[in-house]
Amino acid sequence: MSEDKPTANPSVILREEFDDWAVLFDPDTAEGYALNPTGVLVWKQMDGKHTVADIVKIIRDNCEDVPEDVGQHAQDFVAGLVKQGLAGYEVKE
Amino acid sequence: MTVAARSAERPSEKLRVMRTPKSVDIDITDRCNLRCKYCYFYASPADVKQDLPLEEWLLFFEELKRCAVTEVCLAGGEPFIRQDLPDLIRGIVRNRMRFSLLSNGTLITDELAAFLASTKRCNYVQVSIDGSIPITHESFRGQGTFTQAVEGIRTLQRNSVPAAVRVTIHRQNVRDLENIARLLLEEIGLPSFSTNSAGYLGLCQKNTEQVQLSTAERHLAMNALLSLDRKYGGRISAQAGPLAEGKAWLEMEKARREGRASLPDCGRLTGCGCPFSKIAVRSDGVIVPCNMLSHIELGRINRDDLQDIWQNHAELWKIRERRSKPLADFEFCRGCSYLNYCTGNCPALAYTLLGQVDHPSPDACLRKYLEEGGELPEELPD
Numbered sequence: 001m002s003e004d005k006p007t008a009n010p011s012v013i014l015r016e017e018f019d020d021w022a023v024l025f026d027p028d029t030a031e032g033y034a035l036n037p038t039g040v041l042v043w044k045q046m047d048g049k050h051t052v053a054d055i056v057k058i059i060r061d062n063c064e065d066v067p068e069d070v071g072q073h074a075q076d077f078v079a080g081l082v083k084q085g086l087a088g089y090e091v092k093e
Numbered sequence: 094m095t096v097a098a099r100s101a102e103r104p105s106e107k108l109r110v111m112r113t114p115k116s117v118d119i120d121i122t123d124r125c126n127l128r129c130k131y132c133y134f135y136a137s138p139a140d141v142k143q144d145l146p147l148e149e150w151l152l153f154f155e156e157l158k159r160c161a162v163t164e165v166c167l168a169g170g171e172p173f174i175r176q177d178l179p180d181l182i183r184g185i186v187r188n189r190m191r192f193s194l195l196s197n198g199t200l201i202t203d204e205l206a207a208f209l210a211s212t213k214r215c216n217y218v219q220v221s222i223d224g225s226i227p228i229t230h231e232s233f234r235g236q237g238t239f240t241q242a243v244e245g246i247r248t249l250q251r252n253s254v255p256a257a258v259r260v261t262i263h264r265q266n267v268r269d270l271e272n273i274a275r276l277l278l279e280e281i282g283l284p285s286f287s288t289n290s291a292g293y294l295g296l297c298q299k300n301t302e303q304v305q306l307s308t309a310e311r312h313l314a315m316n317a318l319l320s321l322d323r324k325y326g327g328r329i330s331a332q333a334g335p336l337a338e339g340k341a342w343l344e345m346e347k348a349r350r351e352g353r354a355s356l357p358d359c360g361r362l363t364g365c366g367c368p369f370s371k372i373a374v375r376s377d378g379v380i381v382p383c384n385m386l387s388h389i390e391l392g393r394i395n396r397d398d399l400q401d402i403w404q405n406h407a408e409l410w411k412i413r414e415r416r417s418k419p420l421a422d423f424e425f426c427r428g429c430s431y432l433n434y435c436t437g438n439c440p441a442l443a444y445t446l447l448g449q450v451d452h453p454s455p456d457a458c459l460r461k462y463l464e465e466g467g468e469l470p471e472e473l474p475d
Contacts, residue, residue, distance in 0.1 A: 013189050015113075027163065
C-alpha cells in the first residue's frame with residue numbers, strides 16, 4: 001500500500017486557465033476548487049508514484065522564492081485534497 | 094512562491110480567453126416531434142437535416158475530455174427523440190462531464206428520468222412551458238402538448254431530476270403571466286423559472302406578426318414580470334426578453350438621469366460573452382460559435398482539433414473582438430443618449446435582423462423602443 005504516494009482522483013478535471021492558475025472540477029458534485037500555479041504543479045505529480053517529499057523536491061527545483069516550510073504546506077495541501085475526495089492513496093489488494 | 098517556467102504567450106491571452114471551452118452546446122438531433130411557430134432552430138442555418146450516429150458523438154466526447162470541458166448541453170431538435178439518448182449520456186459521464194438537456198417535455202418517461210437521476214451528473218432538464226392552461230401553451234406548440242409538458246416536469250420531479258422551465262413570451266400568453274408564475278412556482282413547486290420572448294430567429298421570422306410582442310405588449314410584459322419577480326422574491330430570471338430588458342433599461346435610464354459617464358462594460362459591443370467560455374456543434378457535427386450563429390462554420394468534429402479552433406480560428410476571434418468596438422462608431426447608435434450604458438445586445442439577432450454580426454442589435458434597443466412609442470416600466474418601490 002503506497003500510503004505516502006498520493007493519487008489524483010481520476011474523475012476530477014483539471015482546467016488550466018489564465019496565468020497558469022487552474023480549477024479542479026469534480027463532476028460528481030459540480031464543485032470547483034481554485035489552484036494557484038504551485039498547486040497545479042503538485043496536482044500533476046499526484047500520480048501514485050511520487051511521495052510528498054518527492055513533490056516538495058520538484059517544487060524546490062521548479063519554483064522561485066520557496067518558503068522554508070514548503071514541506072508542511074505541501075502536506076496540508078494534499079491532506080485537504082484527500083479530505084475533499086479530490087485525491088487519495090492507492091490501496092493494493 | 095512562483096512557478097519559474099511559464100508557458101509561452103498564446104494568441105488567446107490577448108483577450109484572456111480560457112485555453113479550452115468550459116462548456117459545449119450540442120444540437121444532438123435535427124428531429125423534433127413538434128413544430129412550434131417561433132422555434133429558433135427550424136428554418137435557421139442550424140437546421141441541417143442531418144443527425145450523426147452515436148459513434149461520432151462518443152468519439153467527440155473523448156476529445157471534450159482531453160479539452161477538460163466540464164459540461165455539455167444537449168438540445169436540437171428534441172433530444173429525447175433519440176432512441177440512443179442513454180448511450181450518449183453514458184458517453185458524457187464516462188468522459189467526466191456533467192450535462193443538461195433542453196426539451197419540450199413531451200417525451201420524458203419515468204424510465205428515462207430514472208436513468209438521468211442515476212447518473213448523478215444531470216445539472217437540469219429544461220422544459221418549455223408557455224401557458225398556465227392548454228389554450229395559451231398550445232397556441233403555437235400544438236394540441237395536447239400542455240398536459241404532456243406538465244407531466245414531463247412532474248416525471249422529472251418524481252425521479253429527483255432537477256427540472257427547469259423556460260417561458261417564451263409571445264402575443265398569446267402575454268396576458269397569462271401571473272397565472273403562469275402561480276402554476277410553476279406554487280402548484281408545480283419549482284424553485285424558479287426563466288423567461289425570454291420569441292425572437293426574430295428561425296420559424297419566428299415567418300410568423301413574426303402572429304408571435305412577436307408589439308411595443309405595447311412589451312411594456313405590459315415588462316411591468317408584469319418585474320412585479321411578479323418582486324412578489325416571488327427573485328425567483329424569475331431572464332437573460333433576454335421583457336424581464337431582462339425591463340431591468341436593464343431602468344438601470345440605463347437611471348444612469349442617464351444621474352449623468353453618469355458610463356455603466357460597467359458598456360459603450361461597446363459587449364452584449365455577448367458566450368465565445369469566451371463556450372462553443373457549439375450543429376447536429377451534422379459542424380462546429381459553430383453559437384447555435385444561433387450556425388452559419389459561421391469553424392470546423393467539423395473528429396476531423397478538426399477543437400482546442401486549435403478555440404484558440405486560433407479567425408472567425409471566433411472576430412466575434413470575441415466585437416467587445417472592443419465602440420457603439421459610437423455605428424450610424425445606428427449616433428446621437429443616442431444611452432450610448433455609454435448600452436451593450437449592443439445579441440449578435441445573433443443583429444445577424445438575423447440586419448445580416449451583420451458586427452453590429453448592435455435593434456431588437457433590444459431602448460432608443461428604438463421609445464421612438465416606437467414604448468414606455469419604460471413603472472419603477473417599483475425598493
